[in-house]
Amino acid sequence: MARIIVVTSGKGGVGKTTTSAALAMGLAHKGNRVAVIDFDVGLRNLDLIMGCERRVVYDFVNVINGEANLNQALIKDKREDNLYILPASQTRDKDALTIEGVDKVLNELSQTFDYIICDSPAGIERGATMAMYFADDAIVVTNPEVSSVRDSDRMLGILASKSRRAEKGLEPIREYLLLTRYAAERVSKGEMLSVDDVQEILSLDLLGVIPESQAVLNASNSGNPVIMDDDSDAGQAYSDVVSRYLGEDLPHRFLDVRKKGLLVRLFGGQR
Amino acid sequence: MQAATSETSSVFELKSGRFTLPNLRLFHTNMDQFAEQLDKQVNMAPAFFQNTPVVIDLSQLSKQTAEVDFALLVGLMRGQGMVPIGIRGGTSRQQELAELMELAILSEQHNNERQKPVAAKATAQNKSAGNVSATLRPQISKLVTRPVRSGQRIYAAGGDLIITSQVSNGAEVIADGNIHVYGTLRGRALAGVKGNREARIFCQNLQAELISIAGQYRINESLKEEQMNRPVQISLSDKRLEIQSL
Numbered sequence: 367m368a369r370i371i372v373v374t375s376g377k378g379g380v381g382k383t384t385t386s387a388a389l390a391m392g393l394a395h396k397g398n399r400v401a402v403i404d405f406d407v408g409l410r411n412l413d414l415i416m417g418c419e420r421r422v423v424y425d426f427v428n429v430i431n432g433e434a435n436l437n438q439a440l441i442k443d444k445r446e447d448n449l450y451i452l453p454a455s456q457t458r459d460k461d462a463l464t465i466e467g468v469d470k471v472l473n474e475l476s477q478t479f480d481y482i483i484c485d486s487p488a489g490i491e492r493g494a495t496m497a498m499y500f501a502d503d504a505i506v507v508t509n510p511e512v513s514s515v516r517d518s519d520r521m522l523g524i525l526a527s528k529s530r531r532a533e534k535g536l537e538p539i540r541e542y543l544l545l546t547r548y549a550a551e552r553v554s555k556g557e558m559l560s561v562d563d564v565q566e567i568l569s570l571d572l573l574g575v576i577p578e579s580q581a582v583l584n585a586s587n588s589g590n591p592v593i594m595d596d597d598s599d600a601g602q603a604y605s606d607v608v609s610r611y612l613g614e615d616l617p618h619r620f621l622d623v624r625k626k627g628l629l630v631r632l633f634g635g636q637r
Numbered sequence: 638m639q640a641a642t643s644e645t646s647s648v649f650e651l652k653s654g655r656f657t658l659p660n661l662r663l664f665h666t667n668m669d670q671f672a673e674q675l676d677k678q679v680n681m682a683p684a685f686f687q688n689t690p691v692v693i694d695l696s697q698l699s700k701q702t703a704e705v706d707f708a709l710l711v712g713l714m715r716g717q718g719m720v721p722i723g724i725r726g727g728t729s730r731q732q733e734l735a736e737l738m739e740l741a742i743l744s745e746q747h748n749n750e751r752q753k754p755v756a757a758k759a760t761a762q763n764k765s766a767g768n769v770s771a772t773l774r775p776q777i778s779k780l781v782t783r784p785v786r787s788g789q790r791i792y793a794a795g796g797d798l799i800i801t802s803q804v805s806n807g808a809e810v811i812a813d814g815n816i817h818v819y820g821t822l823r824g825r826a827l828a829g830v831k832g833n834r835e836a837r838i839f840c841q842n843l844q845a846e847l848i849s850i851a852g853q854y855r856i857n858e859s860l861k862e863e864q865m866n867r868p869v870q871i872s873l874s875d876k877r878l879e880i881q882s883l
Contacts, residue, residue: 516787516806516807519786519787519805519806519807520786520787520788520807522784522786523785523786523787523788523789523805523808524786524788526783526786527789566821567805567823569784569802569803
């Protein structure tokens, strides 16, 4: 039986799809069979970030409606053998998703995959609630910024009360906090919330901190999930996140202001 | 066959009765103005309103009205001595919220609609307020051990509310009795909502958006620096909220 992970946030633009792609690739790289599903019907992005936008024939909604089967819709990643992507529909809207339809697809995927990652859309309406309903684990992506923290808190409340596990009185969803777009310099100047500040407000353990990085934009542009850029700080941070999710106890990196050496300051060193 | 006549030795019988009750017809939901007008109205004839059952009429509220804050509304009315017993009119969402405050939903029709059986009503309240189901509700405290997140609303009917974690911004904790927050209180706390002026609010760190006891409320802006970010107890003395360090 697969472990279903939802990557959610409440707030938009905080790094859900970037995280879903990195996590999917990271888990697959370690030998697991991974399926990553885009739940953002009508505003699909996962296929772009994964670099498979030119190979989409059938999508999630086609499968739910019985217009195609999973094998026809799943796109096999060219870099990792064990990684498959189920893209969202771009032409339909969120009403096309039904609980029964999603349940059926997840059950079918559970037979042959180890991890199913649900890339949630922003907000707390239908698309987001569908994405989180069947989850076993939830990664709540948060920027160190007040409105993102407030929205993540709201999403945590919804996870605790409106998921299938909550409604059936099962063991609650395991919640993980992922802090993204963390800028250590701004934190030290007092312009940005620190890790401690966010943990105080949310009362949640930290899965990882991803530093603000130019590597993320480069990754989107090239269609290669940022975790593949292992020279970059963001890429390394995501690798740490995957290891921590799988149980390894790693210290958090990239929290402190990096002192730039003379050469770096002369010739630049940004990636 | 002759029907045997049974001896009636019942404890009670149910009969329908007709009462004319004052209707409080709401036009909008600005609670500050409501409190002011209510005060004026009651002062004009205080004896009339003492212990008077009142029906809250929502039919004149515009369809766009956001949720009616029944906890505050009932608190204010009770604070003035009225007994709000139910609502008439109102959307199904407003009726749901009214039921949470144990207000009856009075139908517009003449014949009495069959009351929902008490067990079913208790179950409906279970789903929204998570109470222990019981037809007779004893004074029990409600214990919450996980953080109360933004958007969540917890109501301890008939007793105290104890939270051994934080209450986030945008969350609401409501009780007929006292509220104890063994953590930081950032959201809204309304104690003594059925009119219990002796109710208190205790918290380890006051950063609340709004605090209220028996309808008397204060917002975050009106809290003083020295009252915030520390353990306090909040009580009602006369018509003022008193905030003391613990």
